[in-house]
Amino acid sequence: MLRLYFAPESCALASHLALEEAGASYEAVRVDFSKNEQRSPAFLRVNPKGRVPALATERGILTETPAILFYIAQTHPKAQLAPLDDPFALGRIQAFNSYLCSTVHVAHAHNWRGYRWADDPAAIDEMKRKVPETVAACFSLIESEMFAGPFVMGETFTIADPYLFTIATWLEGDGVDPARFPKVLAHRNRMLERPAFRKVAAAHG
Amino acid sequence: MLRLYFAPESCALASHLALEEAGASYEAVRVDFSKNEQRSPAFLRVNPKGRVPALATERGILTETPAILFYIAQTHPKAQLAPLDDPFALGRIQAFNSYLCSTVHVAHAHNWRGYRWADDPAAIDEMKRKVPETVAACFSLIESEMFAGPFVMGETFTIADPYLFTIATWLEGDGVDPARFPKVLAHRNRMLERPAFRKVAAAHG
Numbered sequence: 001m002l003r004l005y006f007a008p009e010s011c012a013l014a015s016h017l018a019l020e021e022a023g024a025s026y027e028a029v030r031v032d033f034s035k036n037e038q039r040s041p042a043f044l045r046v047n048p049k050g051r052v053p054a055l056a057t058e059r060g061i062l063t064e065t066p067a068i069l070f071y072i073a074q075t076h077p078k079a080q081l082a083p084l085d086d087p088f089a090l091g092r093i094q095a096f097n098s099y100l101c102s103t104v105h106v107a108h109a110h111n112w113r114g115y116r117w118a119d120d121p122a123a124i125d126e127m128k129r130k131v132p133e134t135v136a137a138c139f140s141l142i143e144s145e146m147f148a149g150p151f152v153m154g155e156t157f158t159i160a161d162p163y164l165f166t167i168a169t170w171l172e173g174d175g176v177d178p179a180r181f182p183k184v185l186a187h188r189n190r191m192l193e194r195p196a197f198r199k200v201a202a203a204h205g
Numbered sequence: 206m207l208r209l210y211f212a213p214e215s216c217a218l219a220s221h222l223a224l225e226e227a228g229a230s231y232e233a234v235r236v237d238f239s240k241n242e243q244r245s246p247a248f249l250r251v252n253p254k255g256r257v258p259a260l261a262t263e264r265g266i267l268t269e270t271p272a273i274l275f276y277i278a279q280t281h282p283k284a285q286l287a288p289l290d291d292p293f294a295l296g297r298i299q300a301f302n303s304y305l306c307s308t309v310h311v312a313h314a315h316n317w318r319g320y321r322w323a324d325d326p327a328a329i330d331e332m333k334r335k336v337p338e339t340v341a342a343c344f345s346l347i348e349s350e351m352f353a354g355p356f357v358m359g360e361t362f363t364i365a366d367p368y369l370f371t372i373a374t375w376l377e378g379d380g381v382d383p384a385r386f387p388k389v390l391a392h393r394n395r396m397l398e399r400p401a402f403r404k405v406a407a408a409h410g
Contacts, residue, residue: 048350059293064307066271067299074292087279088264094272101307110322117315117339118331126328134322145253
């Protein structure tokens with residue numbers, strides 16, 4: 001059985017939702033960041049990066065949201081979470097998810113984890129100050145150029161949807177009014193109604 | 206025919222090398238960052254993000270290195286650049302490439318493009334100061350936990366190899382001595398000898 005290591009309010013929500021959408025057999029294991037469990041020797045044996053999500057499979061551990069999402073789609077083909085045999089359509093999904101992890105999540109992280117890139121508290125404060133601008137710029141591009149609707153890629157739900165949803169739930173915390181992005185906000189609201197979210201919501205409170 | 210938009214000394218080198226390794230039919234188009242061509246209306250129609258790489262295909266544009274690399278592997282299966290039908294092995298490659306784009310490349314970017322995350326010059330200087338530490342931490346993890354050898358994933362060359370090579374060529378510029386990471390350095394030296402690199406090197410000078 002698959003085992004997903006997650007923490008509340010982290011991007012692991014995307015993988016958790018994808019497991020539900022796939023109808024996967026899995027268990028979810030909470031890593032308690034308030035106790036710094038992600039840096040414990042036991043968890044570092046699971047993921048030497050000390051981060052979530054991590055997905056334990058029969059063959060070993062997978063990390064990184066885009067990789068885990070695609071693994072779930074590929075191992076649960078009946079759920080049709082990605083166009084596995086259409087390289088261009090799949091490439092568009094992978095490009096979207098890669099943008100989320102390398103640019104949008106990174107913009108957000110400067111609000112909460114500036115210590116990754118600076119030690120001086122004044123520099124960390126300056127990064128925080130700019131976050132509403134950088135996060136809003138990312139979502140402007142998503143709203144105007146990337147989001148097809150009603151789902152990210154168009155008519156079909158894919159592994160891009162739980163990932164966008166997860167990051168869109170951080171907007172208010174990053175000082176950005178989601179009403180500026182009506183398509184993204186409507187998508188976020190629809191995702192809240194799906195059985196997958198209702199099932200895992202309490203764990204991610 | 207595929208058309209790769211690239212700029213010298215950018216991560217587009219990874220996609221350029223993968224096209225060569227795949228034996229793909231393509232042309233390479235240089236985007237001149239010194240003239241800010243990446244922000245020109247013509248290029249923004251190619252990639253609204255104003256970045257390279259971008260790969261023009263018959264069906265449209267793909268962006269983001271991990272997505273382009275996987276697209277090249279999937280559309281050129283004879284080159285065997287990824288284990289397309291082995292979800293776990295493929296997931297490990299995708300996780301590695303995702304780490305490169307979302308953590309390692311991002312650590313490097315704080316040396317050159319701190320303006321993305323702060324306006325205050327003092328904060329940008331503080332980010333630059335920390336880069337040797339953060340980039341070295343990433344490569345320590347790659348050296349000790351991720352790199353199987355002789356290629357990234359083990360005995361077989363994959364789309365993880367041109368991407369690690371590309372980012373490893375930035376080490377000296379980021380103030381990190383590559384000799385600290387003997388396996389990564391030996392890999393970098395071997396990659397320099399491959400016909401793919403010899404063919405594209407002049408364009409990336």
